[in-house]
Amino acid sequence: xxxxxxxxxxxxxxxxxxxxxxxxxxxxxxxxxxxxxxxxxxxxxxxxxxxxxxxxxxxxxxxxxxxxxxxxxxxxxxxxxxxxxxxxxxxxxxxxxxxxxxxxxxxxxxxxxxxxxxxxxxxxxxxxxxxxxxxxxxxxxxxxxxxxxxxxxxxxxxxxxxxxxxxxxxxxxxxxxxxxxxxxxxxxxxxxxxxxxxxxxxxxxxxxxxxxxxxxxxxxxxxxxxxxxxxxxxxxxxxxxxxxxxxxxxxxxxxxxxxxxxxxxxxxxxxxxxxxxxxxxxxxxxxxxxxxxxxxxxxxxxxxxxxxxxxxxxxxxxxxxxxxxxxxxxxxxxxxxxxxxxxxxxxxxxxxxxxxxxxxxxxxxxxxxxxxxxxxxxxxxxxxxxxxxxxxxxxxxxxxxxxxxxxxxxxxxxxxxxxxxxxxxxxxxxxxxxxxxxxxxxxxxxxxxxxxxxxxxxxxxxxxxxxxxxxxxxxxxxxxxxxxxxxxxxxxxxxxxxxxxxxxxxxxxxxxxxxxxxxxxxxxxxxxxxxxxxxxxxxxxxxxxxxxxxxxxxxxxxxxxxxxxxxxxxxxxxxxxxxxxxxxxxxxxxxxxxxxxxxxxxxxxxxxxxxxxxxxxxxxxxxxxxxxxxxxxxxxxxxxxxxxxxxxxxxxxxxxx
Amino acid sequence: xxxxxxxxxxxxxxxxxxxxxxxxxxxxxxxxxxxxxxxxxxxxxxxxxxxxxxxxxxxxxxxxxxxxxxxxxxxxxxxxxxxxxxxxxxxxxxxxxxxxxxxxxxxxxxxxxxxxxxxxxxxxxxxxxxxxxxxxxxxxxxxxxxxxxxxxxxxxxxxxxxxxxxxxxxxxxxxxxxxxxxxxxxxxxxxxxxxxxxxxxxxxxxxxxxxxxxxxxxxxxxxxxxxxxxxxxxxxxxxxxxxxxxxxxxxxxxxxxxxxxxxxxx
Numbered sequence: 056x057x058x059x060x061x062x063x064x065x066x067x068x069x070x071x072x073x074x075x076x077x078x079x080x081x082x083x084x085x086x087x088x089x090x091x092x093x094x095x096x097x098x099x100x101x102x103x104x105x106x107x108x109x110x111x112x113x114x115x116x117x118x119x120x121x122x123x124x125x126x127x128x129x130x131x132x133x134x135x136x137x138x139x140x141x142x143x144x145x146x147x148x149x150x151x152x153x154x155x156x157x158x159x160x161x162x163x164x165x166x167x168x169x170x171x172x173x174x175x176x177x178x179x180x181x182x183x184x185x186x187x188x189x190x191x192x193x194x195x196x197x198x199x200x201x202x203x204x205x206x207x208x209x210x211x212x213x214x215x216x217x218x219x220x221x222x223x224x225x226x227x228x229x230x231x232x233x234x235x236x237x238x239x240x241x242x243x244x245x246x247x248x249x250x251x252x253x254x255x256x257x258x259x260x261x262x263x264x265x266x267x268x269x270x271x272x273x274x275x276x277x278x279x280x281x282x283x284x285x286x287x288x289x290x291x292x293x294x295x296x297x298x299x300x301x302x303x304x305x306x307x308x309x310x311x312x313x314x315x316x317x318x319x320x321x322x323x324x325x326x327x328x329x330x331x332x333x334x335x336x337x338x339x340x341x342x343x344x345x346x347x348x349x350x351x352x353x354x355x356x357x358x359x360x361x362x363x364x365x366x367x368x369x370x371x372x373x374x375x376x377x378x379x380x381x382x383x384x385x386x387x388x389x390x391x392x393x394x395x396x397x398x399x400x401x402x403x404x405x406x407x408x409x410x411x412x413x414x415x416x417x418x419x420x421x422x423x424x425x426x427x428x429x430x431x432x433x434x435x436x437x438x439x440x441x442x443x444x445x446x447x448x449x450x451x452x453x454x455x456x457x458x459x460x461x462x463x464x465x466x467x468x469x470x471x472x473x474x475x476x477x478x479x480x481x482x483x484x485x486x487x488x489x490x491x492x493x494x495x496x497x498x499x500x501x502x503x504x505x506x507x508x509x510x511x512x513x514x515x516x517x518x519x520x521x522x523x524x525x526x527x528x529x530x531x532x533x534x535x536x537x538x539x540x541x542x543x544x545x546x547x548x549x550x551x552x553x554x555x556x557x558x559x560x561x562x563x564x565x566x567x568x569x570x571x572x573x574x575x576x577x578x579x580x581x582x583x584x585x586x587x588x589x590x591x592x593x594x595x596x597x598x599x600x601x602x603x604x605x606x607x608x609x610x611x612x613x614x615x616x617x618x619x620x621x622x623x624x625x626x627x628x629x630x631x632x633x634x635x636x637x638x639x640x641x642x643x644x645x646x647x648x649x650x651x652x653x654x655x656x657x658x659x660x661x662x663x664x665x666x667x668x669x670x671x672x673x674x675x676x677x678x679x680x681x682x683x684x685x686x687x688x689x690x691x692x693x694x695x696x697x698x699x700x701x702x703x704x705x706x707x708x709x710x711x712x
Numbered sequence: 713x714x715x716x717x718x719x720x721x722x723x724x725x726x727x728x729x730x731x732x733x734x735x736x737x738x739x740x741x742x743x744x745x746x747x748x749x750x751x752x753x754x755x756x757x758x759x760x761x762x763x764x765x766x767x768x769x770x771x772x773x774x775x776x777x778x779x780x781x782x783x784x785x786x787x788x789x790x791x792x793x794x795x796x797x798x799x800x801x802x803x804x805x806x807x808x809x810x811x812x813x814x815x816x817x818x819x820x821x822x823x824x825x826x827x828x829x830x831x832x833x834x835x836x837x838x839x840x841x842x843x844x845x846x847x848x849x850x851x852x853x854x855x856x857x858x859x860x861x862x863x864x865x866x867x868x869x870x871x872x873x874x875x876x877x878x879x880x881x882x883x884x885x886x887x888x889x890x891x892x893x894x895x896x897x898x899x900x901x902x903x904x905x906x907x908x909x910x911x912x913x914x915x916x917x918x919x920x921x922x923x924x925x926x927x928x929x930x931x932x933x934x935x936x937x938x939x940x941x942x943x944x945x946x947x948x949x950x951x952x953x954x955x956x957x958x959x960x961x962x963x964x965x966x967x968x969x970x971x972x973x974x975x976x977x978x
Contacts, residue, residue, distance in 0.1 A: 089857035090869065200862070201920055320867035682909075 065242030066265040068141040070307045072237065075101035078283045078310040084130045087317035087325055095130065097310065100137075103217060105233060107138035110220030111169070114193055114211065118143035118239075121165045121248065123191075125149045125158070125181070126173025128289040128315045131197045131213050133303065135171035136247070140265075141233075143240055144169075147248045147260070148294035150647045151177065152640070154681065157258075157647075159184035161250050165260055165491060167191055171213070174198035178210065242266025248491050249296050251443045260491030261296075261443045271446045271485025272304035274467045278451065279333070279413045283310035286410075287333045290315075290322040295648060297418065300447040300485075301335050326407030334411045337418035338547075339649050341425055341436075344406055346553040350581045366394035367431075374399075374431030379455050399432040408434050415439050415451070419650055420524065422547035423459040430457065438462045440524060444500065444507050445469075446485030450522045461521035471522065472506065479513045479522065480506040530653060532563025538625030540568065542653070545626065548616060552609040553578040557638050557645075559656055560628075561664060567629040569667040570610070571660065573637050574602060594692055597633045603697055606633060610699055618702035627701040630667050632674075634660075635692035641681040663694060672696060721787050723753040727896060727928050728773065733782030735768055742768040743779070746954045748947045750896065755922050756930045757939045759963075760949035761972055766932040767809060769949065770898050773930070774806050775799040787895070801829055805894035807885045809901045809932075815874035819884045822873055823859055826891030827852040859887045862924065863917060879910040883917070890921060897921070899931035903938055911935065915942055940964065948972070 064070045074083065079098040086093050095103070116122060122139045124146050126132050136146040147165040149158060151173065158180055162170070168190050172178055178196055185191065195211050196202060202210065223229045246265040250258040275281075289302040306313045311333065316325040323344075326334075336344075352363050373387040383391070403409050414436045416426070421438065429436045439451040440462035449471065452463035465471045469483040486507055489497040500508055512531055513524040525531055526541045534540050542560040549558040549570065557573035574597055582605070583590060590596040614627040638644040644656055657664060659678060666674030677691035721727050729749035735742045743765045750756045758766050771777040773784065775794035783790050786802060794802075805826070813822050830852065831838070837845035860866055863883050868876060873884050882902060889897055902918065903911045915938055921927050933939045939946060940960040948956040948963055950972040956963050963969055 089854065089861055090866070091857075200924060201916075203923065317866045318864065324867065 065269065066140070066237075066240040066244065067137065067246055067269070067304075067307055068237045068240055070269065071097075071101055071104060071137060071141075074307065074310050081283050081310065082312040083306075083310075084133065085312060085314040085329070086130045087315070087321070087328075090317075092314075092328070094312075100134065104134050104137045104141060106220035106224055107134055107213070107217045108141040108220065108236075109223050109229060109233060110216035110218075111138055111144075111195075112142055113219060113223065114169070114195075114216065116142055116144050116169055118236075120144045120169065121147050121167045123147050123149050123162055123165065123167040123170040123172075124293060125170060125177045126151050126197065126293070127319055128291075128293060128298070129173060129197060130315055132171060132173065132293060133289075133313070133315075135195070135213075136303065139171075140240070140246055141237060143236065143244060145245050145248055147250070148292075148299070149250070150292050150294045152292075153647065154641055155180050155184050159187040160257065161260075162188040162191060165248055165250075169193050169195065171195045172197070175201040178202060178205065240265065242269075245488070247299060249299060249443050250294065259493060259496055261487045262489055262491050263446050263485070263487055267485050267488075268300075268304050268446055269308060270468075271448060271483065272300065272308040274484060275448055275451070276305055276309040278453070278467060281305060281309040281311055281333060281413075283312075285309065285311035285332045285412070286314060286329060287311060287335075288314045288316065288322070288326050288329050288331045288407075290319070290326070291335070291337070292647070296441075296443040296447050297335060297337075301333070301415070304446075305333075323407065327405065328407075330407060330410040332410050332412045334408065334414040336414070336416055337648070338416055338421040338425065339418075341416060341421070341429060342550060345425065345428060346575055346578050348402065348406070349553045350578055353581070353585070363398055366390075366398040367428075369394050370399060370431035370433075371427070374433060375427060375457075378430055378433060378435065379457060395433065402432060403434065411435065413437070413454075417441060417462075418648055420526075420543050420547055421459075422551045424548075424551045426459045439466075440522060442509060444487045444509075445481060445483045446487065448485070449479075449481050449483060449509070452521070456519070456521070458516075458519055458521060461516050461519060461523045463521050465522070470506075473514055474502075474508075477512040477514065477525075479509045479511050479524070481509065482506050534562055534568070534625060535564065535566050536625060539622055540626050544623070545570070545613070545617070545628070546651075548613045549609070552612075554582070554605060554609060557651065559638075559651055559653070561657075561667065562626065565668060568626050569630045569632075569664075570628050571656075571663065571667075572606060572631060572633050573597075574606065574633055576637070579605075593637060594635045594690070597635060598692070598695060603633065603695065606631070607697060607699065614699060614702050618704055624702075624704040628699050629701060630696055630698050632663060632667065632694050632696045634663075635676065635694055636678065636680065636690050639680070642679070666696060721752045721895075723926075725752055726750070726785075727752040727787065729785045730769075730773070731783045731785070733769075733772060733779045733784065735765075735772060735777055735779045741952050743772065743949075744952045745782075746949065746952070747782075748954065748957055750928060750930055751945075752895075752928055753922075753926060754928060754944040755918070755942055756928075757943035757946045758930065758932050758949065759934075759936075759939055759946060763951070764949040764972075765952040766949055767900060768952075770806065770900055770930070770932060773799075773896075774804050774898055800892065803892075803895035804898065805889040805892040805896075806898035807882070807889050807900060807902060809904060811878070811881045811885055813873045813881060813885055813888070816872055818870050819865060819873055819876070819880075819887070820856065820860070820869045822884055823856050823887040823891050824852065826888035827856060829892060855893075856891055859890050862890075862920070863887050879906050879913075882906070882910075882914065886914075886917060886921075890925065890927070893925070895928060897927050897929045899929060899933075901932055901934060903933055903935050911938060918942060 064073050074097040080096050082094045083097040083100045084095045122144050124132050124135050139146045149161050172194055193209055195213055195216055197213050199212050242265050244265055245262050246268050248260045248262050250260050287302050291298045302313045314329045316322040369390045373383050373391045376383050414434055417439045437452040441447040441449045448466045450463045451466050471481045474480055511524050513522055516523050526543045530542055532540045540562040545560040546558040549555050555572055556575035559571045562568040576593055610628050617623045617627045640647050662676050663674050673693050673695045675693050677689050679687055680690050681687050726749045731747045733746050734744045760766050772779050775796045831848055837843050873881055903914050922929055946960055946963045948969050955968040956966040
C-alpha cells in the first residue's frame, strides 16, 4: 500500500528496524530511575528487543500466541510489546489497576499463555486468579523485589530472558532466524488486542492490525507534523488505545522519543522536567491540574492573587483569538504579552507545558470553559474524537480552526456519515478488524456496508463543517415536558468548578433535573483547612452544611448559565445531593478510563434517586465498596438533599411565549 | 572512634542478647530482670499492654537508658554501658513512636541524613561540596535513591516532611533508619495511628526490608494482627516482667498473655 510505504514499513518490527537505521543515535525512550533520567537510543532499543524476542521464543512464545502486558508505563513493558510483535505474537495490554476479576476475564478471554508484568503486585494478582486462567504458563517480571521466595518454575525475570536471548544471538544462525521472523511478519497480522473499558457491559477485545495501525498513525503524524525531534510523556494506561496510539504507534512512525515517568504519582513533576512537545490529557486530568492551580492561587498572597485573576481575565478576552491568529487590538496584544511574561509563561512552566506544540484532549466531552482556559493561556490544546474501534482518531481539530463545541472535521482518509437516527458512523484507515472471539458483537458494531457504528449522536455544524457530538446517543433524553436533556452537558458545566469532582445528572423521563455530586477532596479539603472546618473523612466533609452551601452557589451559577440558553433553560437543576462516597472504578461505578456508568449508578443509588424525586429532605443509603485488595465492605450513610432556586427563563427570542 | 561489637554474626545466630536487665526510675520499676535474645535475620516483636516497659526496653537496647542491673551482648561483645551514638556506629538504627524527623528538610535530605555516619570526607570538603565530598555524596545519593525507590516515595522526594501526611512521615523515618544500613533495626510502634491500608503498606515494607536488605528487626507494636503476621518470635512484657517468649502461635495460646491482655485481677 502506498501509505505504508510512506511510513517505511508495514509492521511494527520492521518500523523498529527502520528507526534504528535512520534515527539510530536519537533517543527512543527515556525513563526516570533512581532519580535520574535514563535514555535509550533507537539502535539500543532494537538490540534489546531483538534479544528479548529471542529469549521469549526460547521460552515458547510463537507466532499467533497472545501475551498479556500488565503494569505501568515502563520502557521494558513497551519493549515487551515490541518483542512479542517481532515474533508475530499478539500483545494484550491490561489495565494495571484492574481488580483480580477484570484481570481474570481478560486473561481468560484473550487466551494468554504468557504475561509480561511489572512487579510483585501484578504477579500476586495473577496468581490469585490462576485457576481461572489455566493456559497461562509463564510470567515474566520487570521488578524483582519481593519475588525471591516465589516458585520460579513459572516466573522469569526480564533481565534473564533478555540476557539469554543476547547470548543466543551470538550464534549467526539465530540472527538469521530472527531476521527471517521479522521479514515474515505481514501487515495484515494482528498487532495488538485492546480491551475496551466499556461504559456498558463486559469489555470486548478490539483486534487491530499492523498495517492499519501504521497507516492511521502515519496520517496523524503528518497532520500534526510530528518528527523525530518531538518528545511525549507516556503516563496514561498502557491498555488504553490513547497510549498505544499516541505514544507507541506515533512514536514508531515518527521516531519521536517517549518518556516514561518515574511512577504514576510523579507524572506531573516528570512532565515539567521532560518538557514534552506533544501532549495528551483527558479532560479529567486537565480539570485536576486546573483545580490544583486554583487551590494554590487561593493560598497565594493578595498581590499575586490579584495579578493572577487580572491576567487570566485578559487571557479569556484575547488569548483564544491570538492563538487562532485572528485580529486583536494593540492594547489587547500588549496586555496579553505582559500577561505571558508575568502569569501564563510561568504557569505553563509549572504545568510542564512550556514546550508543548500540539496538545490533545479526548476520551469524553470537555467543558468549554475548561477548554478555553487552557487555550487562552496559549496552550495549543485541540480536541479529537475517536474510539478504540477506529484506533483512536475519527476527527481532530486542525491548527487555527478550533471551536470548543465541535471536535473538528474528519481526519485524513476518514469517511464519516451521520445515520438517519443521528448516530455517527465512520470508516477509517486504522479501524479494527473485529472483536476477538466475538463475531456476533463485531457484526452488531458494523453496518452491512462496512462502516463502524460509534453509538454517539452527532451532526455536522453547518457553519464550520466540523462534527459536533451531542452525547452518547442513548444517554440523551427528554424531560416530561419535552425539554432536551443531555446529561453530559450539564455535568461538564458542574465539573468546571474545582469543588466538584464528579457529577451525575438525572432527568430523562422525569419532571425536572437532579444531580448527584462528588466533591473534590483536595479542593474542598484545602477550603476546609482555610475555614477551620474539621472533618475526619470524605463522608463527613461531603455531608457538611457549609460544603452544601458552597456547592449550592456553584449550582446556582450553572443554573444561570443554563437559563441563558434557550434550549437548555428548562433543564435547570432543581435538587441536588452530595454522595457519601467517591465514585470508583473498583466498585464498577466508573470505567477504568473514569467515565461514569450511568445504568449501574442508577441501580445502585436507586433509594437516593427516589428521594430526589419524592421531595424527601434526606435519604438513607448503604452501598457495598471494594477495597484495593479486593475485599468488600459496606458503607452506610444518611445523605441530605437540597432544593435549588431556578432562574427565570429569559424571554425566548423571536418565539411567541 | 572504635565501633563497639565484635565480628560478623552469621544468620540465625544470636545478634543481641539481653540478660537479667532491670531498670527503674526512682521507685518505679520499668523493667525487672528481663532476658531474651534477638537472632540475626529475624523479625522480633516486643508486645505488652500499656506501661509494660516496651519502649524502655528499646531505649535500653540502643543505649538511651542505662540499666541498673544486667548485661547486654551485641555481636558477641558484652557491655554495661553504651551511648546512643555508639549504638548507631555499631549498627543499631531506630524509629520513634512519635515521628522524629527534621521537619523543615525534604524527605530526600532526611534520608540522606541517615547516611552521615557513612561519610568519611572531612568537614572542609563537605563545606565546599567538592572533590572527595562530591564523589562521596554521589555514591550515598545512589543508596538513598534505592531506598526511596524501595519505599515508593519518589513523588515526595523534594517535599519538606513537615508538609507530609503522618503515614508518609513514618515511611520517611523508616527510610532514614534504613539508610544507615543497620544490622539491627528498632521500630517503635511503626503502625501507630495508621489506617488499615497504611498498616498493610508498612507491614509490606517491614517484611521487604527484612527480606531484601537482610535487616534484623525488633519492633514494638500494639496491633496484634500485625505482630502475629510479621514476627518470627514474640516476647511479651507486662508490668516490666517478661511473661512469655516464643513463636506467635505459642504466645497466643499462653494463659499469662491472655490474662494480661484481658485484664485479670493481679
